[in-house]
Amino acid sequence: MEIDIGEWGLSRRDQRLWLDGHDLTGLAERFGTPVHVVSASRLRARADEVLDAFGHYPGNAQIHFSYKTNSVAGVLRVLHDAGFGAEVVNGYELHLARRLGVPGDRIVFNGPNKTDVELRAAIDAGVGLLVVDHLEELTRVQSLARRSEQRVRIGLRVCPDISPRHMNASSLTGSRRNQFGLDLPGDEYSTALGRVASSDELELRGVMAHIGSGIHDLKSFERTVETLLDLHVAAFDAGCSPDLIDIGGGLGTRLSRELTTFELLAYLGVARLPRLGRPGPMDLWARYAEAVCCAMVDGCERRGIALPDLVLEPGRAIVSDAQVLLLSVGAVRERPGAGHFALTDGGAMTVSMMFLSEVHAVLLANRIGSGSQRVDVFGALPSPMDVVYRNLDLPPLRVGDVLAVMDAGAYFTATSTNFGGPRPGVLLIDGDEVRWTRRPESYDDLLALELDA
Numbered sequence: 001m002e003i004d005i006g007e008w009g010l011s012r013r014d015q016r017l018w019l020d021g022h023d024l025t026g027l028a029e030r031f032g033t034p035v036h037v038v039s040a041s042r043l044r045a046r047a048d049e050v051l052d053a054f055g056h057y058p059g060n061a062q063i064h065f066s067y068k069t070n071s072v073a074g075v076l077r078v079l080h081d082a083g084f085g086a087e088v089v090n091g092y093e094l095h096l097a098r099r100l101g102v103p104g105d106r107i108v109f110n111g112p113n114k115t116d117v118e119l120r121a122a123i124d125a126g127v128g129l130l131v132v133d134h135l136e137e138l139t140r141v142q143s144l145a146r147r148s149e150q151r152v153r154i155g156l157r158v159c160p161d162i163s164p165r166h167m168n169a170s171s172l173t174g175s176r177r178n179q180f181g182l183d184l185p186g187d188e189y190s191t192a193l194g195r196v197a198s199s200d201e202l203e204l205r206g207v208m209a210h211i212g213s214g215i216h217d218l219k220s221f222e223r224t225v226e227t228l229l230d231l232h233v234a235a236f237d238a239g240c241s242p243d244l245i246d247i248g249g250g251l252g253t254r255l256s257r258e259l260t261t262f263e264l265l266a267y268l269g270v271a272r273l274p275r276l277g278r279p280g281p282m283d284l285w286a287r288y289a290e291a292v293c294c295a296m297v298d299g300c301e302r303r304g305i306a307l308p309d310l311v312l313e314p315g316r317a318i319v320s321d322a323q324v325l326l327l328s329v330g331a332v333r334e335r336p337g338a339g340h341f342a343l344t345d346g347g348a349m350t351v352s353m354m355f356l357s358e359v360h361a362v363l364l365a366n367r368i369g370s371g372s373q374r375v376d377v378f379g380a381l382p383s384p385m386d387v388v389y390r391n392l393d394l395p396p397l398r399v400g401d402v403l404a405v406m407d408a409g410a411y412f413t414a415t416s417t418n419f420g421g422p423r424p425g426v427l428l429i430d431g432d433e434v435r436w437t438r439r440p441e442s443y444d445d446l447l448a449l450e451l452d453a
């Protein structure tokens, strides 16, 4: 079943795909390809939807956008203006958040192996929540806090050992096979609580977990809340006074999806690309918010405790479908008995590293083709790994066609590499205006780093 292009805010005029009143093929011709195009109005609409959905939480709910999902400054500005804080995972992202004017107490700092330099920067910035991932890090944070003579507000990340359904292992982060968070069957969490409770320099704000990315199994978020509430109570028992619970990010998107383990094996092994299937429910965010908020409220009532603040760190489900990647077809080839190939100017360096384990729609942007053909779409590098998709169903392609890779907002710009040369720029559509929000990299940008060139 094909997804209606209106779901991405697209329309067809003169056979071409238009986004927010702009002809995508015209943008490709004017600005060149590969190029990302992001819609400010779709970002704002999604931000409003999310804030509205969590506006029903009877306590205080704070949304911190996950910078690592998409750290294009123009995208972040739109989201901060709409009311989101920042969730950062390294020193650069912290620096960027400060540069964009995000106050320290609206920043959550995560990461499984932060350096002392990063931890010091987080302490100096007065981040609202410095999430400690393991006991070794707790020791370092404590000694840095002592030296800085500041009381540092920390969270404790735990491993809840929860694996949502219909996912492949590359998208899971909350299982005991993953490297993140304090282990619960051992005594790591209680040890950490004891240390924080007896420390003058650390203040425990709350417990945190992040169980994966691209999740549609809402029950797994409810189970996470239950686990975190038990640990919240344990923190009080240990003499701490936490005031929040942080459930990370992880919600899936409506118009793209993760492959299951079986689908991933079939795709990597024999290039069997699964179908995208029907879109997720229109009210996905409302359902997610209801599941999480009810789990929080019911869980607190059952335990007879006050409702903590709720912290969320969404990424993918905020930005994914607000951005499109445009590629041009430079050559088409047919190898009788082996298949049809299309060579484009994008490939492994422009599509997301995570793309390998996700199904996205790819649309013909410049015309309505007739018929359907299975085609392997590649980039321009002499590498068998430079694949956009194998076995895509598209009308027979021609040289000069423009392809729109949909749902390019999450982990595309963030994970693109210089494997194929300079990285593409990002165009921002905001009403009538279209402009570069991140210009394409130039040869000189790359050469500037080469001290022997």
Ligand SMILES: Cc1ncc(COP(=O)(O)O)c(C=O)c1O
Residues within 6 Å of the ligand: 066, 069, 087, 110, 111, 173, 210, 212, 213, 214, 248, 249, 250, 251, 313, 314, 315, 316, 317, 410
């Ligand atoms: C700690 C943490 N928070 C939030 C996110 C954002 O996740 P997503 O983009 O799936 O919402 C991630 C991404 O993996 C993460 O590691």
